[in-house]
Amino acid sequence: MQDVRPLPHYLIQRYHGWRATTYAENAAWYRRLAGEGQHPRAMVIACCDSRVDVAQIFGADSGELFIHRNVANLVPPYDPDGDYHGTSAAVEYAVTALKVAHLVVLGHSNCGGVKGCHDMCEGHAPELEASTSFVGRWMDILRPGYKRVKEAGPADPLRALENEAVLTSLENLMTFPFVRDAVAEGVLSLHGCWNDIGHGGLEHYDRKEGTFVPV
Amino acid sequence: MQDVRPLPHYLIQRYHGWRATTYAENAAWYRRLAGEGQHPRAMVIACCDSRVDVAQIFGADSGELFIHRNVANLVPPYDPDGDYHGTSAAVEYAVTALKVAHLVVLGHSNCGGVKGCHDMCEGHAPELEASTSFVGRWMDILRPGYKRVKEAGPADPLRALENEAVLTSLENLMTFPFVRDAVAEGVLSLHGCWNDIGHGGLEHYDRKEGTFVPV
């Protein structure tokens, strides 16, 4: 491991700050969390975007939210082909081992992954169409969403595609047998929401309205 | 989307708390982040575990850390087979599009994914060996690490395997051409660390010592 370097100094300094304040004030809780294991109530699937702080938005304390973050908060369809599936593994662990009660897909405004998908589907991003592009192939999950947006022709197609990223993930979640069964048994519920980064807004999907509405 | 429900009330109430405090105090910054896009300095690859709060440990402000979280903070080897690769897509986006300067793999104590891998490799978790187990197949990434631990025979094999999860990910990161190139050019550095949940400790990999040492 000749290429591994020590942590940058600024991260070490901040860690010591956290250790001396938040950790020190909550040491008993951290020890208990270590001893008893985690019992999170919800899993949140969010984007890796540095501007989306899931734990803060949902006022979450250590131990409350099992958080998976990937590009554009996507869930691929069920496909047990024996290969590596990081997102599917996270969902399986949350639902079958941790038995979370809620699965929340959190999208957001200004999403670079969604914009890349839009550019690619419009033919403006040939580099993403290359078979070797991991981002391009990952965003293929959202192609059906792109088609729906194209047909609907909304005023703000990027915003519409961000919503589709949430809805597509929710649809794909229901293709997993263990998700479908838990929902049918009433021990798991699915939720979709979208965060407006600039305005600090939060909307969630309302199935009666068939659209996203402010919470 | 008949199965999608409104957000649980307690999350909505907490969101309003965040909106009225953290967001309100930093609205100018959030608006600028929305307008200018993100420019995170580092990417962190961490576990989904609800007890690991990456942003808090590293004192990160909105916009600072591009965070990918999956089960056991693993990175699979480079394999551009045209399939969905969420982790590889996140790394590609961080390194080639966002041009982060640091790639930090953050492991942690009491990791359920690592323990599952250990049980599976010891033959005590047949359900994880099933070809349909997403968690089992995902943890296959760590099998080479298990073999190294088995040969070394350390006093605490789970702790050793948690360290191997970090080192295996770092090794696999170097199999990605765009990571290797960025490291060679000196525009990207790799870092490995491990968080002790109960004691609030943080160790990082020291290449001279060939082991993890407290920061």
Add this chain to the structure above:
Amino acid sequence: MQDVRPLPHYLIQRYHGWRATTYAENAAWYRRLAGEGQHPRAMVIACCDSRVDVAQIFGADSGELFIHRNVANLVPPYDPDGDYHGTSAAVEYAVTALKVAHLVVLGHSNCGGVKGCHDMCEGHAPELEASTSFVGRWMDILRPGYKRVKEAGPADPLRALENEAVLTSLENLMTFPFVRDAVAEGVLSLHGCWNDIGHGGLEHYDRKEGTFVPV
């Protein structure tokens, strides 16, 4: 007071959320409650259990319910021996000073205190029989209820003992002269109910049926 620490950060953040939403929307009411004093219509005696949220179940607004919570929602018999009696003091204050119209004893399913009493009475919890065990001595209040359950031999003895915890408390309430007098004058009524945590059920005692029935 060298051992007292500041409030944990997560509670402070949530408090600010409450301040900015619920309090802000109802400031006039809170100010009036502070100025005029409380005039609650009912007192509820419930368990400390974190899963029983009295105010939510009864849709109570600030100022409506005077709430005493102790282990297993028990009321000891009348015994003015000059010692500290927290439960008796709460009942006395509610009935003679606040003149509440209703006294509601609320039991619940999965009650750890009731289970402890059952184990103790069956001889399976010697640590609760120690004279220094506060929980054991407190649960002695329910020993007569245990005997009735033992004689009746119901299919679900724990559920039956949870009901007895409510009935024993109601019986003991009637040993207080000021309770008995207020009931006789028709200015106070007693009520017993039981909450099924998992199913969200609520049953109340029906004196005609001599048992608990769903509301």
Add this chain to the structure above:
Amino acid sequence: MQDVRPLPHYLIQRYHGWRATTYAENAAWYRRLAGEGQHPRAMVIACCDSRVDVAQIFGADSGELFIHRNVANLVPPYDPDGDYHGTSAAVEYAVTALKVAHLVVLGHSNCGGVKGCHDMCEGHAPELEASTSFVGRWMDILRPGYKRVKEAGPADPLRALENEAVLTSLENLMTFPFVRDAVAEGVLSLHGCWNDIGHGGLEHYDRKEGTFVPV
């Protein structure tokens, strides 16, 4: 149980409202709480006063806070005399069985119990001095606090006595061997705070300042 009546209709109607909304949206969580038992992070000792909604102020979800409420949020000194001690039983259960990480004593403004204690100590409430007064004997716990206030001669003696109610409880908590031991081991921390009902304020005890300061 001839004196027990059905629940008042208005409470039944509100219960159905809760069942149809909050419960329905969170049924999976309630079922899991019933199945797995409670794991509350903190115990709160608060007043029965109908104007203090502990769960709301601390944004608590079902399962988060073990709540004991008595008149004036008092804890008596350690005294294992084999008698009924509701408050001591609740503290013992929280610390030794549930292993909560935080013990929060929450006082409040306009406290009728504290005012009664003040009147009694000043000789203006002879009815509370009767040996048969449960409220009077319960408020005896606060007599040492009254003496300290009297000596200090603050501008607002009632407010000062409300603070003393919190501090006296914290001092008495430290007379319990199992509390003292858990604090010494670093697995339990004590906190004192005070809620201004009319203004929605919250102050906590700052040991450096030796007084209560806004959070």
